[in-house]
Amino acid sequence: MADLADQIFTTVKETGQQGAPLYLRLKKTIEDAVQRGIIGPGDALPSERDIALKADISRVTVRKAVQDLVKGGVLIQRHGSGTFVAPRMDRVEQSLSRLTSFTEDMARRGMTVRSEWLDRGVYPPSPDEMMVLGLSAKELVARVSRLRIADDTPLAIERASLSTAVLPDPEAVTTSLYMALEKTGNRPSRAVQRISAANLGEADARLLDVPAGSASLRIERISYLATGRVIEFTRSIYRGDAYDFVAELRLGGSEAIGDGQ
The missing domain is CATH 1.10.10.10 (Winged helix-like DNA-binding domain superfamily/Winged helix DNA-binding domain)
Known part of the structure; x- marks a missing residue:
């Protein structure tokens, strides 16, 4: 030494x-x-x-x-x-141009996926859930929260909220939320995501098996049906040392013409 x-x-x-x-x-x-x-x-x-x-x-x-x-x-x-x-971890690269579930993403990479359920229940909606999902104070919201694990490495915490009109029984979600929604014709067709950097608090850091204060990516996603109806409101936390989000950018036609190049 x-x-x-x-x-x-x-x-x-x-x-x-x-x-x-x-x-x-x-x-x-x-x-x-x-x-x-x-x-x-x-x-x-x-x-x-x-x-x-x-x-x-x-x-x-x-x-x-x-x-x-x-x-x-x-x-x-x-x-x-x-x-x-620290042990070296192969980073997971996820495209921002495709709307897929965590289960589908990891399966394409040949990784073994499992979840630890943190919550599956029905509750009165919070003000944020009421506003995003268009719920009244008298309606209920289904919450599905879990720790997502791939090849025995905890990668993300997902906390999804949906109207009970869409998901009356959160216990029915056993693997992929999107697969469960697809069975009832309610799988989202598009989504808007907002990504921000944040340091992990003690509780979330403990779940992700990293020190408190470690870097993370916070993702707020609002998903829509083809009709334009909001179907899902999810707030996720991803390990900053394990995830890369990738987006392909293209020059728009009008800008290209205006540049004259």
Whole structure:
């Protein structure tokens, strides 16, 4: 371990980021060591004391750099065991141009999918649900919430809301929500999604098996039938270290003509 500490941290003062704070220079050194394979997935990091001594910096500086890397998913900490390089995860790439279910997306990739149900019930609607789904205060809303897991890795938390006129029994959803809706002729044909970045709170981070404060993608989706009726209101949280959303952009005809190119 001492040799590893020497190998990694003698470059802290030699890094090109001479104007950067020490903790950022240390953070960059550890990231580079992981990327170059000097330390690999599952390897233990030297102790804060060893790092501080070898790099001639304070343990407070070391702790700040390590905590930033834990939040970024580069390192993981195990209580009573130490700090380790996080296992590498193949990122999931999802197109924003196709309206498919999580189950269908993962099946196309040959991944084994399962869910842990967080909630399947009927409730009075919230103000947001009333507004989006067009419900009155006297109507009820069906909520289907679950942790989505692919190849034993928790990837997303989905919380869907639908009118009970469409989904009277949430318990009837056993695998794919869209497959259940298709059976009753209510599968959505289009959707509008809003994606934003956010740091995970403790409860959601615990479900996704990542540290609190880790990066995530929050997605609010409103889905429609071909008639234009809103059918689904879903708020999802995806792990930021596991998901990439991809959209194909095309130059519009009028803009292309106007550019004269």
